[in-house]
Amino acid sequence: MKELRRILLAEDNPKDIELTIEALIDNNLANIVDVVNDGVEVLEYLRCEGKYFERKSGNPAVLLLDLKMPKMGGIEVLQAIRSETKLKMLPVVILSSSREEQDLIRTYELGINAYVVKPVGFKDFTEAVKNIGIFWAILNELPPEGKPKNDSAK
Numbered sequence: 001m002k003e004l005r006r007i008l009l010a011e012d013n014p015k016d017i018e019l020t021i022e023a024l025i026d027n028n029l030a031n032i033v034d035v036v037n038d039g040v041e042v043l044e045y046l047r048c049e050g051k052y053f054e055r056k057s058g059n060p061a062v063l064l065l066d067l068k069m070p071k072m073g074g075i076e077v078l079q080a081i082r083s084e085t086k087l088k089m090l091p092v093v094i095l096s097s098s099r100e101e102q103d104l105i106r107t108y109e110l111g112i113n114a115y116v117v118k119p120v121g122f123k124d125f126t127e128a129v130k131n132i133g134i135f136w137a138i139l140n141e142l143p144p145e146g147k148p149k150n151d152s153a154k
Contacts, residue, residue: 005061007033007133010042010077011095012069016118020064020095023129031061031133039072043080046087059090062113064132067096067103075103078110093132 007024011017021033036042042065044050048057063081067074074094081087094107094115104115116128 004031005058007031008042008045008060008063009033009035010037010039010063010065010069010074011035012037012066016066019122019125020129023126024133026126027130027133029130029133034060038070039074039077041071042077043072046081046090059087062091062093062132064093064095065112067094067098067107075106075110078107078112082111095129095132 007029009017009020011020017035021035024031024033034045036045041050042063045052045055046059046063048055065074065077069077074096078092081090081092088111091113092111094103094112095118096103096115097118099117107115114132116132118125118128
């Protein structure tokens with residue numbers, strides 16, 4: 001049986017963390033959810049640095065990334081991720097309360113895979129998280145890590 005990849009949740013709001021994890025559990029997603037609370041911690045987790053230096057390497061199934069976080073915002077995190085060879089293919093879903101057009105445009109320019117505005121109501125929020133989890137953690141097929149690029153374009 002294929003090992004389930006983890007979901008990385010980058011969120012600084014304790015209530016949103018609780019609701020997101022609850023929504024995933026209530027919908028029988030067995031993936032482990034790792035939570036980080038700021039942008040610096042996201043990068044340390046992904047790079048296996050700092051307190052994550054002993055973490056088994058490999059990218060999570062998906063990064064659920066909030067835009068408004070302390071230390072380093074989501075857009076800066078996304079820029080760093082997309083500039084690193086080992087991270088640039090990581091699926092990133094923005095899960096934010098921001099409806100600002102410039103956030104939407106900028107994050108798509110930087111290569112996000114989806115942008116989901118956090119619904120205000122509990123039922124709508126849990127339904128959105130359930131759909132994100134099912135698609136990105138179960139249905140989506142990820143490219144193998146560490147495989148050389150196809151050089152046939154030379």
